[in-house]
Amino acid sequence: MFEVDGLQITYGKTEVVHRVSFGVKPGEIIGIVGESGSGKSTMLKGILGILDNPGQVTGGQIRYEGTDLLGLPRDRLRQLCGNELAMLSQHPELSLDPLWKTGKTYYETVRAHRKITKGQAEREAVEIMRLLRLENPERILNSYPFELSGGMCQRVALAIAIANRPRLLLADEPTSALDVTVQKQVIDTMLDLRKQFGTAIVIVSHNMGVIAAMADKVGVMKKGELVEWGSREQVLYHPEHPYTQKLIKAIPRMGRR
Numbered sequence: 001m002f003e004v005d006g007l008q009i010t011y012g013k014t015e016v017v018h019r020v021s022f023g024v025k026p027g028e029i030i031g032i033v034g035e036s037g038s039g040k041s042t043m044l045k046g047i048l049g050i051l052d053n054p055g056q057v058t059g060g061q062i063r064y065e066g067t068d069l070l071g072l073p074r075d076r077l078r079q080l081c082g083n084e085l086a087m088l089s090q091h092p093e094l095s096l097d098p099l100w101k102t103g104k105t106y107y108e109t110v111r112a113h114r115k116i117t118k119g120q121a122e123r124e125a126v127e128i129m130r131l132l133r134l135e136n137p138e139r140i141l142n143s144y145p146f147e148l149s150g151g152m153c154q155r156v157a158l159a160i161a162i163a164n165r166p167r168l169l170l171a172d173e174p175t176s177a178l179d180v181t182v183q184k185q186v187i188d189t190m191l192d193l194r195k196q197f198g199t200a201i202v203i204v205s206h207n208m209g210v211i212a213a214m215a216d217k218v219g220v221m222k223k224g225e226l227v228e229w230g231s232r233e234q235v236l237y238h239p240e241h242p243y244t245q246k247l248i249k250a251i252p253r254m255g256r257r
């Protein structure tokens with residue numbers, strides 16, 4: 001369904017993503033791990049065509065259902081990104097307007113891509129939130145972001161990200177700004193998303209626990225290269241690359257001194 005093939009990205013003269021390749025099947029969850037600065041966020045932004053200046057994709061292909069996204073005109077890519085591909089960032093405030101009640105943000109997001117009335121949007125939002133097990137959706141839709149907790153904002157941002165039923169969600173560190181108890185709720189919401197809508201997810205995180213809880217396949221990035229790729233069992237329990245072995249050894253274990 002989705003393939004990244006030999007992707008290269010540079011900032012100015014410095015290449016920070018070196019010929020990265022991987023594929024995503026429908027409904028699959030891919031976890032990408034790696035230490036800070038290894039190029040994970042840059043790769044996701046490159047895929048969605050939202051690199052910060054002076055970032056540029058200098059090589060490779062990004063294919064969605066056989067179409068190379070890099071060759072698409074900007075407006076077609078934007079349309080595709082609102083409908084079939086969606087992004088969730090570490091900061092829900094990027095997708096929730098602080099001056100709008102969340103119900104309005106939902107409506108405006110959907111309205112940008114298809115015809116819908118306010119009433120329909122509200123009914124739809126309530127239904128999605130129920131499916132994602134958010135309690136009291138009517139109250140949430142009638143609240144401003146500052147009236148909700150950080151974890152709730154992230155779960156609402158997830159509901160909005162999937163409003164147009166994307167087939168692939170790209171999530172960049174979606175739990176890092178949250179405390180541990182709330183992280184679990186956001187992880188469960190993402191797993192519900194796959195179960196209810198069959199959405200495939202690429203999740204980038206430096207948190208191995210999050211990846212272990214969610215991913216079917218895991219990719220390990222080091223200094224812009226994908227140094228290991230395989231099933232979760234293979235990569236997390238039988239890592240081959242010394243860098244992956246080091247990352248796994250560094251995970252703190254309960255009761256271990």
Ligand SMILES: Nc1ncnc2c1ncn2[C@@H]1O[C@H](COP(=O)(O)OP(=O)(O)OP(=O)(O)O)[C@@H](O)[C@H]1O
Nearest residue numbers: 011016035036037038039040041042043052053054
């Ligand atoms: N706008 C920019 N201009 C120049 N260099 C950048 C820019 N953004 C990121 N970089 C560099 O690109 C490299 C990869 O950064 P990136 O943020 O993609 O890594 P990451 O693995 O996502 O790290 P983190 O987990 O800290 O977000 C780093 O060396 C970083 O300094």
